[in-house]
Amino acid sequence: MDEVFKALADASRRALLDRLHARNGQTLNELCDGLAMTRQAVTKHLGILEAANLVSTIRHGREKLHYLNPVPIHQIGERWIRKFERGKLAALSELKRQLEKRDE
Amino acid sequence: MNIENFKPAIVYTIYIAATPERVWQALTTAEFSRQYFSGFAIEADLKVGGAFIARAPDGAEHIRGEVIECDPPKKLTVTWNVNWPALVEKLGPTLVTYEIEQAGDAVKLTMLQSHDRPISDDILSGGRAGWPAILSSLKSVLETGHAPAITKAPPERMLAALRELGITTP
DSSP: OOOHHHHSOOOHHHHHHHHHHHHHSOHHHHHTTSSSSSSHHHHHHHOOOOOOOOEEHHHHTTTEEEEEEOOOHHHIIIIIIHHHHHHHHHHHHHHHHHHHHOOO | OOOOEEEEEEEEEEEEEOHHHHHHHHOOOHHHHHHHHHTOOEEEOOSTTTEEEOOOOTSSSEEEEEEEEETTEEEEEEEEBBOOOHHHHHHHEEEEEEEEEEEEEEEEEEEEEESSSSSOHHHHHHHHHHHHHHHHHHHHHHHHSSOOOOOOOOOOHHHHHHHHTTTTOO
C-alpha cells in the first residue's frame, strides 16, 4: 500500500493516470504524445505506476497497451475512507453538542 | 468467433495470497462465487465449447456464455453475455479473460473485458464499477475466508445508455 501512495504523490504520474482515464489501453507512443516529458521519463513513471499496480499492461498483437487499474484505490477506499468518515461524523456531532451547550 | 478481433476495454489486476489452483477454483465454482459475486453462482463446464453461466440468487440465468479458452489453472476465456433482451445483438459479445500467474508467494490475477467494437464509456461504467468490487471481494474470500457485503446497483448512466439503444434492462 506504501507503493500506491508513493506512486500517487507525483503530479506527472497523476497526469499519466488522467490520460489513461480519458482513454484506456494506450501505447507508450500515444501516452507520450503532446506531453512535456521525455520518453524516458514517461517510461520510468509508468514503471512506478505498474509496480504499484495502478497500471496494468497487456500485449495485444505487437503492441504493449497500458490500462488504468483502480483496484488498489478501491481497496484503500474499503479499508480507510469509511473509518475517516466515521471520525468526521463524530467530530461534527461533538461540534454540534458544544455549540448547542453554549446556547443553553 | 475470432478472438483476435477483440480488444480489451478494461484490464484489472489484483495480487492475492493464494495458490493458482485456489484462485482458479474461486473463479469457476458456485461455492466460492456466491461469497464474492453478489450471491451469483458460477456454473462452468470447463472445456472449450462448454457452457458458462452466472445464476442469480433467484435462479435466473444472468449471464450465459461459452468457454473459449481453458488452460487450468492459468487462463480462462469465456463469452460473458448478460441476458438482457437485445443486448448481444446491439453490443456484440463480451469476452472475459482471467489470467493467473504465480508472483512470489502470491498470485497475480488479471481480468480483461474485451469487445469486438468500440463501446461507450457510459456502457463500460458497469464493468468499471463492478469489477473492482468483485475482485476485492474474491481476494478477501481467499485470504480471510469471508467477504465484506458490498451492495452495488448497476450505474444509472449505464442503464440509461442501454435503454437508449433499445436494450431492455431490469
